[in-house]
Amino acid sequence: xxxxxxxxxxxxxxxxxxxxxxxxxxxxxxxxxxxxxxxxxxxxxxxxxxxxxxxxxxxxxxxxxxxxxxxxxxxxxxxxxxxxxxxxxxxxxxxxxxxxxxxxxxxxxxxxxxxxxxxxxxxxxxxxxxxxxxxxxxxxxxxxxxxxxxxxxxxxxxxxxxxxxxxxxxxxxxxxxxxxxxxxxxx
Amino acid sequence: xxxxxxxxxxxxxxxxxxxxxxxxxxxxxxxxxxxxxxxxxxxxxxxxxxxxxxxxxxxxxxxxxxxxxxxxxxxxxxxxxxxxxxxxxxxxxxxxxxxxxx
Numbered sequence: 001x002x003x004x005x006x007x008x009x010x011x012x013x014x015x016x017x018x019x020x021x022x023x024x025x026x027x028x029x030x031x032x033x034x035x036x037x038x039x040x041x042x043x044x045x046x047x048x049x050x051x052x053x054x055x056x057x058x059x060x061x062x063x064x065x066x067x068x069x070x071x072x073x074x075x076x077x078x079x080x081x082x083x084x085x086x087x088x089x090x091x092x093x094x095x096x097x098x099x100x101x102x103x104x105x106x107x108x109x110x111x112x113x114x115x116x117x118x119x120x121x122x123x124x125x126x127x128x129x130x131x132x133x134x135x136x137x138x139x140x141x142x143x144x145x146x147x148x149x150x151x152x153x154x155x156x157x158x159x160x161x162x163x164x165x166x167x168x169x170x171x172x173x174x175x176x177x178x179x180x181x182x183x184x185x186x187x
Numbered sequence: 188x189x190x191x192x193x194x195x196x197x198x199x200x201x202x203x204x205x206x207x208x209x210x211x212x213x214x215x216x217x218x219x220x221x222x223x224x225x226x227x228x229x230x231x232x233x234x235x236x237x238x239x240x241x242x243x244x245x246x247x248x249x250x251x252x253x254x255x256x257x258x259x260x261x262x263x264x265x266x267x268x269x270x271x272x273x274x275x276x277x278x279x280x281x282x283x284x285x286x287x288x289x
Contacts, residue, residue, distance in 0.1 A: 004190070004191050015199075019206055022223060038225075041233060044199075048236050048239070050251075053251055057232075061225075065258070068266060069262075073218065075270050095212065099205070100202075103204055104197065132248060139249075147252075150260050151260050154260030157263065157267060158263035158267040159267075162270045
């Protein structure tokens with residue numbers, strides 16, 4: 001009963017928030033709606049008993065990803081209204097529906113064949129975090145290490161790309177100096 | 188109706204995926220295109236977690252973790268590239284990025 005209420009409530013909220021993210025013409029509204037949608041998605045993980053995944057969702061997405069977006073948006077002119085592609089509406093809606101139906105087919109096909117066996121079943125008498133740790137550090141140890149290396153590479157790439165000319169303070173220079181620097185950088 | 192099963196979650200995941208696809212198709216601003224890809228990744232995460240729960244198998248949750256890691260690193264590199272592009276050209280519209288005549 002309560003599970004159903006929670007599911008429908010959060011489903012409605014998530015769909016509403018992500019619709020705002022996709023449909024609004026203001027970048028700041030999109031950012032806030034996306035952050036709210038991420039938090040509401042973590043509620044599904046808690047309902048499903050994946051506590052650790054829910055905590056990771058909140059920490060990584062609303063903590064790290066949204067903060068990074070917010071810092072990134074300081075570089076861009078976000079107060080301007082976002083112009084949209086003037087594509088054919090029917091083509092867009094048709095393609096989206098087709099892709100969604102294909103996703104359903106991908107998920108339903110193994111369920112219909114009905115021969116799924118749990119490879120790494122949930123351990124009895126242990127919490128979600130313990131079981132996640134058991135599986136992650138035994139069966140998925142190498143993908144875990146590879147993911148760590150990938151995150152390191154991404155961090156270095158982000159620092160190198162975004163950190164260029166960070167030694168210049170744009171607020172302490174006057175406008176002529178900034179223009180001169182810009183000419184040097186752009187040429 | 189009151190019993191929430193796997194299909195409920197899969198339908199929800201599909202709806203969110205469709206919303207993300209609409210965003211990918213209609214956005215011209217690259218930053219908002221990134222938002223739409225985050226929606227796509229999150230909708231798949233819901234499906235992974237739901238399947239993991241209803242089959243008593245932790246593999247789905249593991250893949251959801253890796254999807255989150257990939258999303259984070261994609262964002263770091265993508266935002267860095269976006270900032271470099273904005274410093275050079277002063278906008279992040281997709282239509283102006285035609286230097287390769289694609």
